Amino acid sequence: MDLVQIGREAKAAARHLARLSRAEKDAALLALADALMAHQDAILAANAADLEAARAAGTNAALLDRMLLTPARLAAIAADTRSVADLPDPVGEIFDSAELPNGLRLHKRRTPIGVIGVIYEARPNVTVDIAALCLKAGSAAILRGGSDIRQSVAAITSAMSSALSQCGLPAAAVQSLTDPDRELVRGLLRLDQYVDMIIPRGGGGLHRFCLENSTIPVITGGIGVCHIFADASADLERAVPLIFNAKVQRPSVCNALDTLLVQREVAADLLPRVAAALCPAGVELRCDAESLAILAAAPGAESWKVVPATPDDFGTEFMALILSIRVVDGLDMALDHIAAYGTHSDAILTSDAAAADRFVREVDSAAVFVNASTRFNDGGQFGLGAEVAVSTQKLHARGPMGLKELTTYKWVALGDYSVRA
Amino acid sequence: MDLVQIGREAKAAARHLARLSRAEKDAALLALADALMAHQDAILAANAADLEAARAAGTNAALLDRMLLTPARLAAIAADTRSVADLPDPVGEIFDSAELPNGLRLHKRRTPIGVIGVIYEARPNVTVDIAALCLKAGSAAILRGGSDIRQSVAAITSAMSSALSQCGLPAAAVQSLTDPDRELVRGLLRLDQYVDMIIPRGGGGLHRFCLENSTIPVITGGIGVCHIFADASADLERAVPLIFNAKVQRPSVCNALDTLLVQREVAADLLPRVAAALCPAGVELRCDAESLAILAAAPGAESWKVVPATPDDFGTEFMALILSIRVVDGLDMALDHIAAYGTHSDAILTSDAAAADRFVREVDSAAVFVNASTRFNDGGQFGLGAEVAVSTQKLHARGPMGLKELTTYKWVALGDYSVRA
Structure with a gap:
């Protein structure tokens, strides 16, 4: 695969996409959903071949399940694609209008990013999710899925390309790097002449690899150590189901709770509950x-799995049914702890308005919660309609990224043959 | 110099700065300006030593002038620092408030970036400019000036540190890497555990070096090929002084005109003028x-310097009194030309509203102008009050970056012991 050619075609396609109306983009999204259904047999056959190869290679059951497409899963992916068509189009929005003393009429205009490179692991659905969001936001996408889902990605991309062509859009609006050559990933990360943004979707190793090797801005995220601090004024009765929700509802995701900090005064009351x-x-x-x-002294302790924490248990994202617990003196110590380890989602449980206010001001994480579960840090929950990623870096966008965060802006200045004095 | 230690102290200082009120930051800025004046002798002596070394090394006159500090220049730098105190504080602004169906009260809160690394060349004034803007925006700065102004930077930083300490702020809020070891630059670019953003201030080589070597997000900018397209409906009489302004007023800066595109119908009329x-x-x-x-056939041609363009003359930022000229069929050809080379500031001169509208929609540059000089692409001209950089990349901020663009945001969600369903 010739990356320069792929980049050049993506950039040309992006110029085309940037000019489309909302109606044209929405029609393409519906066609894309239809094409997934129309090509269902080919997609499922390709997926079956990927799974067979993975099974033969001894891939574990959890990963195999993540790779698996079924008619029901494919229908759900198509439905998600249709729902992207219902979202408002961020492109073309005018904001920050001003009349300047120099006579210029100035505004900003929201524009597509251009070409977005996405590198992800063994989740075939990401192929469609990201392609749909990029299309709606007016950007071309270059996708690189995990090599274990290579055949699935190729079949899905082929279905999407035929839908795009049917709608008169360039097939290069969505391209996939399905050649197994791993150097392609490194090459994509250095294709800064054509690619404007890299989104890694996967674990910490993938994010680090992108940061180390990319000359293109990388959106890092989807990783984070989440804290809840219960202070002495917290409603302990109501704190317990909230902590349960944050830890247990979906332990394998990035907004799941990792560490509970409890103020000393209420530790003996709260922790056994x-x-x-x-x-x-x-x-x-x-x-x-x-x-x-x-906890060792509490009634019922014999049936609990309670072990001493090592220093590594603080500042670790568990992605599993594990919770580290620390007793703290109070708010200052909790803030220090979170300053050392927090980046993603951190909550205070309190009835003290002053403590809540300080927590909100001083915790420097993508999302800060007062009396709410960390599990809410999510594009859908925050009303964005769809989510591209949850950013934990500070530039461009922080926290859940929706369609708007997949755009940039340009300045537009209207004059009357105006010259700078 | 121990970069890890510097990074750690900068991060601790940033936490302190993030909590300051506007009044505290403004007081520090005024103290900083006063300190520059109080340490004038030491600063000018250090600068004289830098200049002497540079002169001995055969540095050219233009560069020597850029390096030079005088009492008047230092006073102007101090005045600029005081004027940063007059700018509104972006930190703490609340925006995008919403009540969500899930019961959360959500908003975004503008917050400092954290730690900002700035790498610049032989301009001692940048040391103060950037330190002042970072301080006002609540971020700590790690500065690396060109090695030829090392002693000037050290003296300025020492003056600033004493002012910060006087105000009870951590001296690590502004640190400079004055050790001549060039590996420090590479090290700074990989200090992602502590540094949140890198701003290069210099030529294309410096920007490229940062992109190649940084694991931290880099704001690239300050470089660009600027175009003016005069279409057949342009007011030719008024077009000439505008083109003059764009090219001649300050040819050495990034918003100066590089290429003039003229629609064929008016080329014979406009170009000789x-x-x-x-x-x-x-x-x-x-x-x-x-x-x-x-032009060869025009009266007066014998006194003009008119030469054939080579292909390289299109897509080149001249930074000098050179203008490339191309005759085009019309708007489509102008848009294609600008799509190939434009990123920074591009203008159309026209009386045709439909052409202006298409130009504004389709040109994908940081700033797009209608009947206005490209020279307006500047933080001061656009009403930002101060300018950190002019970004030509698409992420985070595009075009002139002021104090607001030196910030990020966090999501804040207030619940009532809310759990995710």
Whole structure:
């Protein structure tokens, strides 16, 4: 595969996409959804071949399930694509209008990013999700899925290309790098002449690889250590189901709780209730000395999995039914702890308005919660309609990224043959 | 110099700065300006030593002038610092408030970036300019000036540190890497554990070096090929002084005109007027075959410097009194030309509203002008009050970056012990 050719065609396609009306883009999205259904047999056959190869290579059951497409899953992906058509089009929005003393009429105009490179792992659905969002936001996409779903990606991309061509759009609006050559990834990351943004969708290793090797801006995210701090004024009765929700509802995602900080005054009251709720759901508690002593002495302790925390248990994203617990003196110590490890989603449980206000001001994470579960840090929950990624870096966009965060802007200045004095 | 130590201290200082009120930051800015004056002798002596070394090394006069500090220049730098205190504080602004169906009250809160690394060349004033803007925006700065102004930077930084300490702020809020070891630059670019953003201030080589070597997001900018397209409906009388302004007012800056595109119908009328105005100011015209033929036959041509353009003359930022000229069929050909080479500032001169509208929609550059000089692409001219850089990349900020563009945001969600369904 000739990356320069791919980049050049993507850039030309992006120029085309940038000029489309909302109606034209929405029609293409519906055609894309229809094409997935029309090509269902080919896509499922390709997916079956990927799975067979993965099974033969000894891939574990969880990964195999992530790779698997079924008629129902494909229908759900098509439905998601149709729902992107219902979202408002961010492109063309005019904002920050001003009349300047120099006589210029100035505004900003929201524009597509251009060409977006996406590197992801063994989730075939990402191929469609990202292509649909990029299309709606007026950008061309160059996709690189994990090599274990190569045949699925090729079949899906082929279906999408035929839909784009039917609608009179350039097929290069969505291209996939399906050649197994791993150097292609490195090459994509250096294609800065054509590609404007890289979105990695995967684990920490993938993000690090992109940061190390890319000359294109990289949106890092989807990784983070999430904290809840229960202060002495928290409603302990209501705190327990919230902590349960944050840890147990979906432990494998980035907004799941990793560390519970408890103010000393309420530790002996709160922690046994937390253990009694979470441990029966299979949660292992990794405790500092103080919380360990409290839990070891609590009634019911014999049935809980409670172990001493090592220093590494603080600042670790578990992605599993594991929770680290630390007793703190108060807000200052909680803020210090979160300053050391937090970046993603951090919450305070409190009835003290001043404490809530300080927490909100001082915690420097993508999302800060007061009396709410960290699980809300999500594009759908935050009303964005769709989510491209959850950014934990500070530039461009932070937290959930929707369609608007897939755009940029240009300045437009209207004059009357105006010259600078 | 221990970069990890510097990074760690900068991050701790950033946490301190993020909590300051506007009044505290403004007081520090005034103290900083006063300190520059109080340390004037030491700063000028250090600058004289830098200049002497540079002179001995055969540095050219233009560069020596850029390096030079005088009492008047230092006073102007101090005045600029005071004027940053007058600008509104972007930190803490609340925006995008919403009540969500899930019961959360959501908003975004503008926050400092954190730690900003700035790499610049032989301009001692940048040391203060950037430190002042970072301070006002609540971020710590790690500065690396060109090695030829090392002693000036050290003296300025020492003055600023003493002012910060006087105000009770951490001296690590502004640190400079004055050790001549060039590996420090490479090290700074990989200090992603502590540094959130890199701003290069210099030529294309520096920007490229940062892109190639940084694991931290880099704001690239300050470089660009600027175009003016005069269509057949343009007011030719008024077009000439505008083109003169764009090319001649300050040819060495990034928003100066590089290429003039003229629609064929008016080329024979407009181009001789352009030559008659620009050539006496010392401008060399590099012309495609068609414009060359027109100008060669024009009265007065013998006194103009008009030469055939090579392909490289299109897509080149001249930074000098050189203008390339191309005759085009019309708007489509102008848009194709600008799509190939434009990124920074591009203008149309026209009386045709439909052409202006298409130009504004389709030109994908940081700033697009209608009947206005490209020279307006500037933070001061656009009403930002101060300018950190002019970004030509598409992420985070595009075009002039002021204080607001030196910030990020966090999401804040207030609930009532809310859990995700």
